[in-house]
Amino acid sequence: MSTEGLIIGYSGLSHLGLVHAAASASKGFQIIAQDTSLSKVRNLRNGHTDIDEPLLTELLIKNKKNLKFTSIVKDLVDCDVVFISLDVETDRFGKSELTAVNNSIDEILKVIPESCILIILSQIPPGFTRKINSQYSKFLIYYQVETLIFGKAIDRALYPERFIVGCVEPNIKLNEKYYKFLKMFNCPVLPMLYESAELTKVSINAFLAASVAMSNTLAEISEKIGANWSDVIPSLKLDKRIGQYSYVKPGLGLSGGNIERDLYTIAQLGKKYGTQFNTVNAIIENSQHRKDWLWKKFKDTSIFKIKNSKIGILGLSYKENTSSIKNSPSINFIDKLSAYRVSVHDPLVKTTLPDFVTFFEKIYDCIEGVDLLVLATPWSDYKNLDLARVKETMRGITIIDPYELINYDLANEMGFLHICLGKKP
Secondary structure, eight states: OOOTTOEEEEEOOSHHHHHHHHHHHHTTOEEEEEOSOHHHHHHHHTTOOOOOOTTHHHHHHHTGGGEEEESOGGGGGGOSEEEEOOOOOBOTTOOBOOHHHHHHHHHHHHHSOTTSEEEEOSOOOTTHHHHHHHHSTTSEEEEEOOOOOTTSHHHHHHSOSOEEEEESSTTOOOOHHHHHHHHTTOSOEEEEEHHHHHHHHHHHHHHHHHHHHHHHHHHHHHHHHTOOHHHHHHHHHTSTTTOTTOOOSOOSOOOSSHHHHHHHHHHHHHHHHTOOOHHHHHHHHHHHHHHTHHHHHHHTSGGGGSTTOEEEEEOOSSSTTOOOOTTOHHHHHHTTOTTSEEEEEOSSOOOOOOTTEEEOSSHHHHHTTOSEEEEOSOOHHHHTOOHHHHHHHOSSOEEEOTTOOSOHHHHHHTTOEEEOTTSOO
């Protein structure tokens, strides 16, 4: 199918918008990518971005002939389709701040012609698109569910599993230009009511959160009874009712903001309409409980009682392949360590840290002389540590390694006290 003649616009060039703009450009579409930040637009024109996402910079450079970056909203007037693609910030409770999205929609609908299709790609709660459509009924407006994952966003944008599209009416035929755009990605297209699509987005994250919470619950039991949760995982993934891609690895609670946002949305809807939502509250409580795992395990060690001990922490981001520290368990842990000397390393994160923390550019410099080492983020750099060098460089022998980046049996053979999720030390 040809892309000839179609011009696609993106308004909002944070992680969501820039990833989708790059993916669309790679399919051959002419892209007008707009953001209100002059410095961001200037940097993008020069081939630079401050967004840390694997393969993003390479994709932008490879497809630069199809990308026009601008800070001027009126430049979107020539587009056939415009995506509202701002990332929506959340507070610490997961509540969305939608002012910027509303303002963007207002500004764009003042300048684009009625023949242009508006697609809301930003993370919004159920009921939002219907409200926008009632305000601007002369425009054709859709809501498209996004399911990007930090660190794997390019792959998911280029090769989506499916497109979920919210429409004003059921069983409606999608606009020809928009459908032409979607078909270039060669995956199923699922049109449905606005409300159904909005609830689908929330439901996906709710099911993921439930899997994470159940895995964390069972992994904690595993630690207590002497079982190894890593032995259990293969059996779960081979069960077709659960599956090989299921979220059954234990973790340190939900972070990053997006899943927390949707759990908050479900709780708010339950409260508003009088439905039962104790399950959601239980998932939220489980997440908070697991965020303290690092601290609880640290308190169980002999190092905890020795004030001014040196603690080494590898990893600040809430997960690998992103610089985001939103609700990061590592940051939460560091905030409790003011009585100690703390050294940290992260391959991407550059953030302001407390006075008792020293940041190191090199991993083994961070480990030098530490009494206890914490592998807080599963970066690939930390999976290849030379254990002999680690033992020689550390002063102590205790390693808290929730994701078992270091081989458990080998660490124990070498005399380390190796503490992992789902295993009894």
